[in-house]
Amino acid sequence: MEQIPQIPKEKFKLVHDENNKDQEKIGTPSLTYMQDVRRRLFKNKVAVVCLTLLTIIVAISILAPIVAPHNPNAQQVTMSNLPPKLGNLNIPGMNGYQNMGGKMVDAYKQAEAPKGTFYILGTDYLGRDLLSRIIYGTRLSLVVAVLATLVDLIIGVPYGLVSGWKGGKTDTFMQRIVEIVSSVPNLIVVILMMIVLKPGLTSIVIAIAITGWVTMARLVRAQTFQLKEQEYVLAARTLGESSTKIATKHLIPNLSSTIIIQTMFTIPNAIFFEAFLSFIGIGIPAPNASLGTLLSDGQKAFRFLPYQMWAPAIILSIIMIATNLLGDGLRDAFDPQSSEN
Amino acid sequence: MTKYILKRIFYLFVTLFIIASLTFFLMKLLPGTPFSNQNRMSPDQLKIVKAQYGLDQSVFVQYIRYMGGLLQGNLGTSFQFNNEPVTALIGQRLAPSMQIGAQAMIVGTIGGILLGAVAAIRKNTWADTLATFVSILGLSIPSFVLAVLLQFYLAYKWRIFPVALWDNFQSSILPTLALAAMPLGSVARFMRTEMVDVMSSDYIELAKSKGNSSWGVVVKHALRNSLIPVVTIIGPMAVSVMTGSMVVENIFSIPGIGEQFVKSITTNDYPTIMGLTIFYSFLLIIVYLIVDILYGLIDPRIRLGNGGKE
Amino acid sequence: MEKILEVKDLHVDFDTYNGVVHAIRGVSFHLNAGETLAIVGESGSGKSITVRSILQLLAKNGTISKGEILYHGDDLLQKSTKEMDDIRGNKISMIFQDPMTSLDPTMTIGKQVAEPLLIHNNVSKKDALKRAEEVLRLVGIPNPSARMNDYPHQFSGGQRQRIVIAIAIVDYPEILIADEPTTALDVTVQAQIIDLLKELQQKIGTSIIFITHDLGVVAGIADRVAVMYAGRFVEYGSVNDIFYNPQHPYTWGLLDSMPTLDTNEGSRLHSIPGTPPNLLNPPEGDAFAPRNAYAMEIDEEEQPPFFKVSKNHYAATWLLHPNAPKVTPPEGIMKRFAKYERLGGNVK
Numbered sequence A: 001m002e003q004i005p006q007i008p009k010e011k012f013k014l015v016h017d018e019n020n021k022d023q024e025k026i027g028t029p030s031l032t033y034m035q036d037v038r039r040r041l042f043k044n045k046v047a048v049v050c051l052t053l054l055t056i057i058v059a060i061s062i063l064a065p066i067v068a069p070h071n072p073n074a075q076q077v078t079m080s081n082l083p084p085k086l087g088n089l090n091i092p093g094m095n096g097y098q099n100m101g102g103k104m105v106d107a108y109k110q111a112e113a114p115k116g117t118f119y120i121l122g123t124d125y126l127g128r129d130l131l132s133r134i135i136y137g138t139r140l141s142l143v144v145a146v147l148a149t150l151v152d153l154i155i156g157v158p159y160g161l162v163s164g165w166k167g168g169k170t171d172t173f174m175q176r177i178v179e180i181v182s183s184v185p186n187l188i189v190v191i192l193m194m195i196v197l198k199p200g201l202t203s204i205v206i207a208i209a210i211t212g213w214v215t216m217a218r219l220v221r222a223q224t225f226q227l228k229e230q231e232y233v234l235a236a237r238t239l240g241e242s243s244t245k246i247a248t249k250h251l252i253p254n255l256s257s258t259i260i261i262q263t264m265f266t267i268p269n270a271i272f273f274e275a276f277l278s279f280i281g282i283g284i285p286a287p288n289a290s291l292g293t294l295l296s297d298g299q300k301a302f303r304f305l306p307y308q309m310w311a312p313a314i315i316l317s318i319i320m321i322a323t324n325l326l327g328d329g330l331r332d333a334f335d336p337q338s339s340e341n
Numbered sequence B: 001m002t003k004y005i006l007k008r009i010f011y012l013f014v015t016l017f018i019i020a021s022l023t024f025f026l027m028k029l030l031p032g033t034p035f036s037n038q039n040r041m042s043p044d045q046l047k048i049v050k051a052q053y054g055l056d057q058s059v060f061v062q063y064i065r066y067m068g069g070l071l072q073g074n075l076g077t078s079f080q081f082n083n084e085p086v087t088a089l090i091g092q093r094l095a096p097s098m099q100i101g102a103q104a105m106i107v108g109t110i111g112g113i114l115l116g117a118v119a120a121i122r123k124n125t126w127a128d129t130l131a132t133f134v135s136i137l138g139l140s141i142p143s144f145v146l147a148v149l150l151q152f153y154l155a156y157k158w159r160i161f162p163v164a165l166w167d168n169f170q171s172s173i174l175p176t177l178a179l180a181a182m183p184l185g186s187v188a189r190f191m192r193t194e195m196v197d198v199m200s201s202d203y204i205e206l207a208k209s210k211g212n213s214s215w216g217v218v219v220k221h222a223l224r225n226s227l228i229p230v231v232t233i234i235g236p237m238a239v240s241v242m243t244g245s246m247v248v249e250n251i252f253s254i255p256g257i258g259e260q261f262v263k264s265i266t267t268n269d270y271p272t273i274m275g276l277t278i279f280y281s282f283l284l285i286i287v288y289l290i291v292d293i294l295y296g297l298i299d300p301r302i303r304l305g306n307g308g309k310e
Numbered sequence C: 001m002e003k004i005l006e007v008k009d010l011h012v013d014f015d016t017y018n019g020v021v022h023a024i025r026g027v028s029f030h031l032n033a034g035e036t037l038a039i040v041g042e043s044g045s046g047k048s049i050t051v052r053s054i055l056q057l058l059a060k061n062g063t064i065s066k067g068e069i070l071y072h073g074d075d076l077l078q079k080s081t082k083e084m085d086d087i088r089g090n091k092i093s094m095i096f097q098d099p100m101t102s103l104d105p106t107m108t109i110g111k112q113v114a115e116p117l118l119i120h121n122n123v124s125k126k127d128a129l130k131r132a133e134e135v136l137r138l139v140g141i142p143n144p145s146a147r148m149n150d151y152p153h154q155f156s157g158g159q160r161q162r163i164v165i166a167i168a169i170v171d172y173p174e175i176l177i178a179d180e181p182t183t184a185l186d187v188t189v190q191a192q193i194i195d196l197l198k199e200l201q202q203k204i205g206t207s208i209i210f211i212t213h214d215l216g217v218v219a220g221i222a223d224r225v226a227v228m229y230a231g232r233f234v235e236y237g238s239v240n241d242i243f244y245n246p247q248h249p250y251t252w253g254l255l256d257s258m259p260t261l262d263t264n265e266g267s268r269l270h271s272i273p274g275t276p277p278n279l280l281n282p283p284e285g286d287a288f289a290p291r292n293a294y295a296m297e298i299d300e301e302e303q304p305p306f307f308k309v310s311k312n313h314y315a316a317t318w319l320l321h322p323n324a325p326k327v328t329p330p331e332g333i334m335k336r337f338a339k340y341e342r343l344g345g346n347v348k
């Protein structure tokens, strides 16, 4: 350090602040928030896998009438309880053979099924094609989930917004209601509603909706409280913008992450409730299939024909796991601090 | 604190009152009674039976009677089971439900704490991934699916446990496991989040700078601080165990209140449904109350009132 | 004077989502027995990381990629985990910035203060608690015997910082690292804490590394000052050297943005324009150049070496090169130079 480097004199010209612009070029390119969220989400392998799985499941459900190989409710008693068979491929477990009294027997031959008949996931006790029933059942379960989520949004979000925005007495009153509703176990309310209403899709959605909105309302309220104090919201208020305008222009966009994440937890919850209700026999009435009724039917025959329960159980679990993990992924993407450090 | 508890107890009664009233009127909205299904009864017989249950009175009188009965701890009389009082029915069936419920809560909580702690300490390693995976499975697979699978493989096929029998401790293991999965998953996830938070806090840094080994830091500071908030999810856990027990008891033929509840639903035994609804709600509100008090007791910041003394 | 600690060419990297952050890029300094060394610099310049490296308390994604940290001639970076545990809180201890969050909220303060003793010395719990009580009295907690079983939230911010200090000194460390111990406190409390540190230094004879982003508090406590920018030291010397004969334009900027008693009514406070560089891709030349009104072409091409200003006073700026043009520092700095001459110094 003691010897002084030899450097040509012209290097020592003052450059003043011409370079200040250079400073801007360094650093990560600034992305808008949503782009950033998307980028983080798509970098998360688990989330991408879950999103893909869910997309496939949703697509198949929407296209059910096209992709389902059979009519899900068409009974054919002669073809009852056939094991899975995938064409003429001789895959063990998928070849139509069944263990009967210790011997493997071609169940299709026994049922005198016409040549070329096969059911990929087998048939149930009424000879209905299980794959088709699962496709339609998943569709129904997803419909329940989507409707329950919609109600969640339609009731929970405005409720939380109003409660948080008004504050004071209104808020206290509205929170009392929330407290009471949430102090009754969800499921009991749902069951009571199911007893009162006629079993079916609408009833399930209503029953779930009656208690489901509470969590959403709570979260939205808590965040509205914070947002209310933000400068841009205060500014909008002083400028006399209407409440509806402030809500749609300033609040909802900032609440979107909370809402989206909560939605990802409403969906599996609704699917669970439907399955539970149908499983105990007060959900979707026969002959329609839902994941819950399929599980319930499958359970009855599980000892002898385990495939009848495995298939809906796996689909149900995949949907539940994927939505839960996607919810986690979304949370990390919206709020990177929560996962880093 | 005492004042707070008294206030909470007051709200407990208000809530119970509202729940009881709602349940009552909901049940009155129902079109049928179990008797209307029984064509064998003549109109006269029906009248007698109705009078016996007080169903010939006006709804208002029935309501007052019901609420009056409630105050004396009377939940009405079951339509079935030889007209047994609902309270007696619950009394007989409470023990098995409590046993598997408590076992599941304990197994789930302890397992979840360990799983979550390991995941947090070994954050971003294979151990974390594995623990996270297990807890997601626990959260995602409904207890009734798990119950059927456990029963089939561990009891029916491999004969490690009794299939559907309620006698000794052995027979409570499978239902406990099926019910414990959900609490396990949620405690593990919660614990992990809490502990990751705590591990990156300033006081953990200070604990390290004191010369604590990494083990010492965890045992002396991180565990306790992350455990305290876990108490808050005991309530929701109790709900999921309660929910699960309704089907799990059914699957394993356990003579508990969950199984009774489902049975009453399928047989339109309204007094029992009402009684159990109120009982369940009561149980749950008590659990929430105890959790709140417990939280106040173990967290010094709440226990001693908050705000700094200068 | 004995050098008890010597840091040589320290480099610290952090693995992040966006790439590797070169947070510390070659820092060297030493600490003499009994002295107080202040490290100053804007927030984010790497002060905390520098001292955390000494105790190896970096976040998981951080690594010391190069350098030596000699404590009595032994390289701490070669020590085992166990050996480092024995040094922390015993030989070298640390005080953190925010007293509101650095105490365990669920443990009584008596236990927290006694903890280092129980870890490092073979003492009974009772004796440790007794010592803790004495030390709490020493740091000025009133009526400590009655407050041993209280929890952190029952104390004010200033008192909590006193407790944190008590924890740090309870085992009479040779080196006390104070990482912005006053930043989170009110101005009046700041002065009390500084006085306490000075008093303790005299009583127990510890050496102090004092970190701050506020030059204002430095004069009262430090013997020597190092100025840090973007992961490097840019100038270091005695307090007088830095305050009254500063050479680096960054030091000028810091001094100019500091209100002092000397500041006349008429003169304005200047803050340094711009922001520190992104250390993901550290600039080739002087990291301060883009914000430097006195930047020269060479600043953009090559990192300036340290030029000796006087004995123990060095600055890393090309302005000290014989070929550099003579520049006139800002008005406030010229006044400081004048004062330096009055003090008998020799302005370069």
Ligand SMILES: Nc1ncnc2c1ncn2[C@@H]1O[C@H](COP(=O)(O)OP(=O)(O)O)[C@@H](O)[C@H]1O
Residues within 6 Å of the ligand: C014, C015, C016, C021, C023, C041, C042, C043, C044, C045, C046, C047, C048, C049, C050, C059, C061, C062, C279
């Ligand atoms: N865990 C980390 N991961 C990535 N970068 C970090 C981490 N910790 C510190 N840094 C970076 O190191 C630099 C120096 O930080 P620090 O030493 O805390 O600054 P200060 O001088 O304010 O104490 C900062 O620019 C920061 O971005």
Ligand SMILES: [Mg+2]
Residues within 6 Å of the ligand: C044, C047, C048, C049, C179, C180
């Ligand atoms: Mg710092």
